[in-house]
Amino acid sequence: MTSVRKLLKVLEGEAVTPPPIWLMRQAGRYLPEYRATRSQANGFLDLCYTPDLAVEVTMQPIRRFGLDASILFSDILVIPDALERNVRFVEGEGPRMDPISAEEIANLPKPEIARKLGPVFETVRRLRGDLPEETALLGFCGAPWTVATYMIAGRGTPEQAPARLFAMNHPDEFLKLLDAISELSAEYLVQQLDAGADALQIFDSWAGVLSETDFDRFCVRPMKRIVDLVRAARPGARIIGFAKGAGALLEDYRERTGVDCVGLDWTVPRSLARRIQQGGAVQGNLDPLLMVAGGRALDEGIDRVMSDLSEGPFIFNLGHGITPQADPENVTRLVERVRGWRRA
């Protein structure tokens, strides 16, 4: 079945011209309308769990920029929240939760996913009704490794040293934690698909700090487990895998995990990006800082990415999330330039 949603065609391996475009973290603080809605919520998690507000902030970048895909507004840390880790977002500091111990991992609760995350599925249902027919709707979750780094340290940490050290000292418990997160995340993704998500993205934002052996054990295998579980339940589910910073280890990431599309951060060399694209769709990989810089630097960056990747199956995106300092005008400029781009 061919879809009117360009992003889905690319996920089936088709090269679409101009490529579909969306931005990681496209709903966020760089938009004044996001800040206005955010101030009506009782904290960040309340924004994620209140469908009226979550639908509104998801729609904001679609209305303003006419992007080809929308991403559900939520956070990767709703999974630890469902696991009763007392997740909170401290103003100006970032996420916090109770650090998990080896003993607690042995006795992790088995939460009924819809009990806590029911409002997220309601948001997805409403969004599919409100979005334009041609706009794809992406569901998402965090990859087990990235989620585990927060669960172990209780916060974001440089080079994820607490989680790596924990994995060295408690290897069995650590693998058990990854497994529990994988199973819960797969269930969460299946319910997002059932509520109306067209495709899924799994964010492994901290993949780049691992050795080759640990990348295999902590990123590739849990990722494959989620992909297998989701496809066993919903055959044909389309999945984008974003393992930030994994570099050359991305070479065979598609084959080993089964993802349909490989997300590329902005440090991935063009030669490697093209090799990965030989195997199927890729997404990325403009330096997000260019959305702050704008001007000629932005134009040159866009042209470079388009010239490298737009001939194959390709989704235009940034190499990581857009930052609060970005200028919304630069997003308008980006979308226009990508849609009007011709090879010189």
Ligand SMILES: Cc1c2[nH]c(c1CCC(=O)O)Cc1[nH]c(c(CCC(=O)O)c1C)Cc1[nH]c(c(CCC(=O)O)c1C)Cc1[nH]c(c(C)c1CCC(=O)O)C2
């Ligand atoms: C690591 C990670 C998190 N969350 C996410 C990741 C993976 C992607 C990445 O690496 O950026 C993913 C995420 N977070 C958010 C989305 C929503 C959808 C979208 O992309 O528009 C998505 C897909 C909203 C959010 N998640 C968060 C905000 C800002 C919170 C606010 O409004 O105060 C938003 C819009 C908070 C958050 N959430 C997280 C952190 C570290 C923070 C604090 C840092 C910050 O403030 O930017 C965890």
